[in-house]
Amino acid sequence: MSKKTGKRIMAFALAAVIGTVFFSACGGGGKDSDNSKNGKESSASTDGKRDPLVLNVTMEGNPGSKDGRVNEEFEKQMSKKLNRELKIKYELIPGSEYSDKASILFSTGDFGDLIGIPFLFDYSKASEEGFLLDIAPYKDSFPNYWKYMEQTSAGIASVTDDEGHIYDVKSIGLPRFPEDKGMLPSNLSTYRYDIFEKNNIKIPETLDELYDAAKKLKEIYPDVYPVHTRWNDLRSLFFANHTSNGVYWNGKEYVMGLYEEGYKDAVAFARKLYAEGLLDPEYISDDDEMLKSKELSDKTFIVMADWFTTPGEFTRLSSSGQVFCATLFPGNPKYGEEAWQEVQPVNTVSINQFSGMAVNADTKDPEGVIEFLNHCFDDDIIRLLTWGIEGDSYNLDQDGNPQFVDEILNAPDPWSEADKYGMRASKNMRPGVILAEDSKAYVALAADDWLYYDGKVHQEPVEQSEYYLNLPYPDYPENPYVPPAFEEPVCTFDTDTTQENSQITTAYNTLRDEWETALVSGTRSMDEWDKYMKEIKNVADIDKLLDNYNKAAKEYFKRSEK
Amino acid sequence: MENSKNKVKSGIGDTIFDVFNVVLMILLIIVVLYPILNVIAISLSNAEHVARADIQIFPKGFNMDAYQYILKDEQVWRGYANSILYALASAVCTLLFTSMTAYPLTRRDFIGKKFLTVFLTITMFFGGGMIPTYLLMMKMNLINNPLVIIIPGCVSAYNVFVFRTFFRNIPEELGESAKIDGANEFTILFRIILPTSKALLATFGLFAIVGMWNNWFGPMIYFKNPNLYPVQNILREYLYVIDTANLQQRAGSGVGNFNPTFIQQISPKGVRMAIVVVTMFPIMCIYPFFQKYFTKGMLVGSVKG
Secondary structure, eight states, X not given: OOHHHXXXXXXXXXXXXXXXXXXXXXXXXXXXXXXTTOSOSOSOOTTSOEEEEEEEEEEEOOGGGGOSHHHHHHHHHHHHHHTEEEEEEEEEEOHHHHHHHHHHHHHHTOOOSEEEOOTTOOOHHHHHTTOBOOOGGGGGGOHHHHHHXXXXXXXXXXXXXXXXXXXXXXXXXXXXXXXSBOOXXXXXXXXXXXXXXXXXXXXXXXXXXXHHHHHHHHHHOTTSOOEXXXXXXXXXXHHHTTOOSSEEEOSSSEEEGGGSHHHHHHHHHHHHHHHTTOBOGXXXXXXXXXXXXXXXXXXXXXXXXXETTHHHHHHHHOSSOOOEEEEOOOBOTTTOSSOOOOEEOOSSOEEEEEEEEEEBTTOSOHHHHHHHHHHHTSHHHHHHHHHOOBTTTEEEOTTSOEEEOHHHHTSSSHHHHHHTTTOSSSSSOOOSOOOEEOTHHHHHTOOOEEXXXXXXXXXXXXXXXXXXXXXXXXXXXXXXXXXXXXXXXOOOOOHHHHHHHHHHHXXXXXXXXXHHHHHXXXXXXXXXXXXXXXXXXXXXXXXXXXXXXXXHHHHHHHHHHO | OHHHHHSOOXXXXXXXXXXXXXXXXXXXXXXXXXXXXXXXXXXXXXXXHHHXXXXXXXXXXXXXHHXXXXXXXXXXXXXXXXXXXXXXXXXXXXXXXXXXXXXXXXOTTOTTHHHHHHHHHHHHHOOOOHHHHHHHHHHTTOTTOTHHXXXXXXXXXXXXXXXXXXXXXXXXXXXXXXXXXXXXXXXXXXXXITGGGHHHHHHHHHHHHXXXXXXXXXXXXXXXXXXXXXXXXXXXXXXXXXXXXXXXXXXXXXXXXXXXXXXXXXXXXXXHHHHHHHHHHHHHHHHHHHHHHHHHHTTXXXXXX
């Protein structure tokens, strides 16, 4: 090859590289040209038929989860309801990235007509920047949302800011339990039922019984620390003593649990367990993996506070006959007939704090978007998205309640089988835009738990358990299991107050954790309690924190009255 | 005879040193190898043994469930193809544009050399931040375009200075004699400078490949189309799904998009270890080929003259 030819080839290659860079930057593949700028100018055309509604929806999901007949049926039915063709373009962001990516999208305004709000995400900046549509003026066009929100304990006031704006379309959970009875705690105590039964030890119902059981287990298994707890804290002990180790709502106002006698007694009890080698010293540092390893390796037999379905998970995992049973937190008669439990609002319409939607302020057809959202709360749409298509994935029983078909219920893996039908109650499918869920569908597919009550273990899903379905309705203070925080107000704060609260809370939390650990482990004496309380007051302005919370509570009640 | 006369006699001290050296190296090998073997063993063990944390260097309850879980999805293979493409493209672009930036800085008669040097130096210490960068990419229509993770990062100021220092060590006479023969600067760069810089190119090529192979943050921010994701993002999602299913199965309150029986079939830790093996395997395969250049190239630019 001559030098000249070589030069030409080199020049051509370089030009090709530079040209590729230049033209790809100028060409497509960048921001969707109709991203948030779609929809249409007018919703009516000259021949009376409405123009199509094209929505760009940015939300968490897996691309494959939009395939399936339920999603097709959803768009068909919504088109009918809207009296116009509906086309939804989904921008599905994997769950692992959604929180990080959504932060950027909210900060830059680069999202579709609708965007899912991540769990606990502070969208106040985005609303201040004008990226989000205030839906408060659309109340008359959005009756379904208002209807459901008013049925929740928090009410529409919980999503309304001080200036009356609403930016968040919260997801709703329909009741799973009867509206007049039944109680579902999400945290329970776990006990190794096979060990207890083998050694003829009673499953504890009070803290004293827990202590006695732990002592007996220690005598039989001297190398084991019989007691542990999840989340590195002593919440079950605080609940037994009707208090908390932080700021909490006592039914009338926010107070500081650290100042209460119940908190001191709880710490003293934990100290006693520790001193006698009953409480695992690593309770303060073990993560979920370590705790799982200890439970499955017979290195602990009592987990004072646990997720209510974890015992079932471990029992199914074990191939050596280990039985992990769950039961309510043991109580302390000194503070009440029963311990408080971590009760979930499953008897009424509830807000699903894990998800919500916001509308892009730049959307060209806000009325069309609101109309679409309103229909997402229709009963038939809720049922379609959650249960699937009648006659296909479910049928109605004699009471008119949906029941999954036998092919799903009797499958070795019901969740995977349900994927074939395409509805929400499956392993992978997330059809449509789900703003309300009938979680009875999940209960239908729930796996067995091992529950201890009435003196024996029952193998049944906790949400189908007659025991839990017949506990009293969670009403504070009538139901002794229910903490007052179950009905606490929804406090909202501006950015400055949020920062102030965060600083104070971080300061006292850090000191509290140090002192609690020192007192429980015996490094510090209980005689230093007054010193502990003094240091808490010195390191953090607790009065200011309580003042902020109580003011926010008053504002919430005022909004609720309007 | 002559060889035996010149051979250095090793005394007891040398023997002790050799023994100590070998023992130390063996210990180091064990320290380095044990975690890798442990990772592989966990990835091939059944969920119960993984949960009990009683696995050392051999699997218990051998099964390939974790690998099947990860590899049965075509998205993983697409991710692999994307990762290979981005890694190669990144290496080519990095080497090409960095050398083209560094070479003029070695020419004494290059106008604006000092200004460009200062300009590049400033970029080593200051950056626009994530949001302004995102907005810039958005304005340039690079969002959802693979070039967004290849082009902006391919010329790093640090790399330019290392290249510059290396090029300076190449005798100028080579370039001058090429000029006499009619070569222009491009010819000198591509036919004289770069061929004599193999160690440099191999080292930074490997850096670019490894850097792009491990890169998940850029794709996460800039890609909206999941078909563009590299394998790291896809495997990260697998891990998230299994961890979330684990968490939500425990939460059990209204977010039942989990499969309770699935949890005990596949251990999250087993999947995590399988992900480690799957992602490090390709790099482990190419590293031996680059090793000779890598050892030499580690010191490139550090010795002048």
